[in-house]
Amino acid sequence: MKLGDVVDPDDLVHGRPLDGVRILALEQMQALPWATQLLTRLGAEVVKVEAVGTGDQGRGSLPAMTDPEGRRVGATFLRTNLNKRSMCVDLKSDRGRQLVLDLARRFDVVAENFKGGALARLGLAYDDVAAVHPAVVYLSVSGFGSSGSPYADMPAFAPIVEAMSGIYEMKRQGDDPPVVAPVGALGDIGTALFGVIGVLAALRHRDQTGRGSHVDVAMLDAMVAMTDIVTNFWSMGLRGGELGPLLMHGFRARDGWFVVQVGREHQFARLVEAIGRPEWAADERFATRQGWLDHLDVLRDGIETWAADKTSMEAARALGAVGVASGPCLSDEQVVADPHVAARNMLVEVPRTDGVEQPVLVPGNPVKISGVAEGPETRVPWLGEHTDAILAEELGLDADSIAALRADGVVG
Missing domain, CATH: 3.40.50.10540 (Crotonobetainyl-coa:carnitine coa-transferase; domain 1)
Structure with a gap:
């Protein structure tokens, strides 16, 4: 924009x-x-x-x-x-x-x-x-x-x-x-x-x-x-950065990293099914949410082996298709070129006044209201x-x- x-x-x-x-x-x-x-x-x-x-x-x-x-x-x-x-x-x-x-x-x-x-x-x-x-x-x-x-x-x-x-x-x-x-x-x-x-x-x-x-x-x-x-988890007994039994980690794909969040048993079953290890849903090691973290090294090997021939976006899309929340870790250049960012008008191009061709990019308005126009925006004074x-x-x-x-x- x-x-x-x-x-x-x-x-x-x-x-x-x-x-x-x-x-x-x-x-x-x-x-x-x-x-x-x-x-x-x-x-x-x-x-x-x-x-x-x-x-x-x-x-x-x-x-x-x-x-x-x-x-x-x-x-x-x-x-x-x-x-x-x-x-x-x-x-x-x-x-x-x-x-x-x-x-x-x-x-x-x-x-x-x-x-x-x-x-x-x-x-x-x-x-x-x-x-x-x-x-x-x-x-x-x-x-x-x-x-x-x-x-x-x-x-x-x-x-x-x-x-x-x-x-x-x-x-x-x-x-x-x-x-x-x-x-x-x-x-x-x-x-x-x-x-x-x-x-x-x-x-x-x-x-x-x-x-x-x-x-x-x-x-x-x-x-x-x-x-x-910070304060809520402390009051509930967690210390030293503990987040509780929640799988919320980054995993390596062919071209970078993607993040997965799994907090419920049915999501875990869908995850292991998607990566070709359905037997893990009944494995004693993963019978509890804490077990997911205690054996994260096993999960990591399985997830990263599955993702090795996929881009981070492909891996995230595949998991998302079965209901597992996942997203790629985008670089600055990837965010600038991202189709969601473009579709939602989330970057405003501000022309430079000192001869540099590349415009300055400023985040757009994240508040979208029906019946209300976005823009026009005027330059800084x-x-x-x-x-x-x-x-x-x-x-x-x-x-x-x-x-x-x-x-x-x-x-x-």
Whole structure:
């Protein structure tokens, strides 16, 4: 799917669920920007407030491309900022703070992901915004929440809260160091999803009561929820990464690996039938689920012998055909070329502006809603690209007033 494409133009007549919802986002890096990007895909309008001169920290990430003015636009920024407008404001200045408060009155949602307490010190916390806009839905995303955590003074990125959720230690083997960020930005995107849910719930609550609210999402809270097996399994007696008697392992095929999950006896019988060892269904060694794990080496030999002349996809397809859940371990290149990904419009091509032919690939919208068009999506904003237009449209400032603010470093 290319930037600007619409999957079904006829669906546009139905609009989108969040048409008319306006979000002022004081955001950077990934957790909150991912959330607000998803909200734009559902119809919301997002104005992104960035630091004068430097902008969102994600612009400085690597790998990167350059914008038409030769400034770096990093991969983190490119993944999470489609469909937004950008303005630059110095939040540390009194005039900059007042501009944000004046703008906030015109938006349904104000969202921020500064370190806990940072915006309170700047006079832009929930209480400050609610004082001028009582019906505001104010979303805070931070490492450890806006109140109550003994870790409130600690900075956090996704791997930090992932580690503190217990999942790294649960999956660590022997004396090996933990595998950091094993599933990309789980800490960011997992948190973003809870942020989106919180905003949608708060908007619904406002529709019913007329009252605004503060949605407070801590990344560590989100990770404790996402990695629920850590605490749940511990409470049920499992220790040291044990998953209980469950066959959930990877096996080698001709061209790579495929994963199988078997948790019930009838699934095991179908598995051994499919690999040509039906007698194993009645074998005492495999009479219990624990036996599957105790004799995994025997199972592995049988499964991998059967799969030796098959691709990982062929093996997974064959097992799936008899009701055994299985899937190939795809490489990055295979995911890019995968027919499911294409059929579901799960990659958006963003043309580069620095002469490189290969477009940047950004995941598409995973939320498919009947009667709602996918796209069109617009490119990420260049730094401060819309500052003048937003100040003029929203606050009625004329060109001379905006020029004076820019000369004083209040906006950029």
